[in-house]
Amino acid sequence: MEQTIPYKIYLEEQEMPKQWYNVRADMKKKPAPILNPQTLKPVTVDELSAIFCTELAKQELDDTTPYFDIPQEIRDFYKMYRPSPLVRAYCLEKKLGTPAHIYYKFEGNNTSGSHKLNSAIAQAYYAKQQGLKGVTTETGAGQWGTALSMACSYFDLDCQVYMVKCSYEQKPFRREVMRTYGASVTPSPSMKTNVGRKINEEFPGTTGSLGCAISEAVEAATSQEGYRYVLGSVLTQVLLHQSIIGLETKAALDKYGVKADMIIGCAGGGSNLGGLISPFAGQMLRGEADYKLIAVEPASCPSLTRGKYAYDFCDTGKVCPLAKMYTLGSGFIPSANHAGGLRYHGMSSVVSELYDQGLIEARSVEQTEVFKAAEQFARIEGILPAPESSHAIKVAIDEALKCKETGEEKNIVFGLTGTGYFDMFAYQRYNDHEMSDYIPTDEELQKSLSTLPVVE
């Protein structure tokens, strides 16, 4: 018997998951271990604890424990903005004239405007537990820095953010939100760190990159007593925290007896996608169910669709552990033309391994069509989406239109990771018809890939 499905499914507070799910536990072939860049041996919790909080270092390296209890303090904070709604996009379905049922999990319902708060609060909690004074991090588009500054102010921790210089200049309001929550924000590359000074010397006038801001933040953490470094994506601990997205999505679908056919997420470093698909991928790995899982990335930064599966540096300064991942090479910097986030050169090792095993498929889309989908979605469903999230919207719409042709009533679920209020320069370029697409040539990719470290 089919129940009427509401426009928004909200779980009750007491239905919110009390544990995170670690998909690695169900993987027969695990993601390759991260390596110490000096010894090329798998890093130990001890080594990692010099950079990360100890509890987080343990989570990072644990590929056997399937469930981790979410501490009560984190669950209390989650309640301020969770459970997040699973929306049935009735208006979009009607407009498209598709028989498909479209659902989206909306993570933009908090001040930081994205899913990143799910991991920020967890990382701040463990830093506080360890008695630290503060944390350092990098931010690109600014969502992660904003989320972390909110989490740190809640736990009374100092928060030092290295913000990629071009975003620092282009997104003054993001910067001011962070400062309002008490964070200090430094444009990167800066003159505050050795690695920043070196990069400035080598590339005068550079507007920075994520990889370079990471190196600065790591140096700042390791050179100050009582500080550790935290990262908003890519790491497996972050995917673990983000599994709350997938667990809630699955609980909401189960409640109404809906079986998803496909699950779509945008992929930058892979944290929202990994979190959204984790419980579903877990079922696939255990042979309990089957889904089509789709990662969507920008054609201008195509790590899954055109990258190489190899060990690489996670940062430009080569201070972080090496990870085996789909990568474009740590020196890869997307064209200045590229507007949204999703500009990291590599991909989470968990998402990379699932992709390599064929559990996930990947598509790349060009930014003008992404903004067209964003505009269409905003006008029909009301929410102004983040450019990153709009990559998933684009593919969800494509799939719904395919169903229109075939007459199939598929259940399409996608992650709407955030809102786009701070991305109005990009929207302006789109509205003024000044946005274009840039797809890197094979020669360009070859060049950045030629710098991969030789490991095996």
Ligand SMILES: *Cc1c(COP(=O)(O)O)cnc(C)c1O
């Ligand atoms: C950071 C961000 C992303 C991309 O990061 P992932 O780690 O790949 O999830 C996507 N959408 C929004 C709104 C973001 O802020």
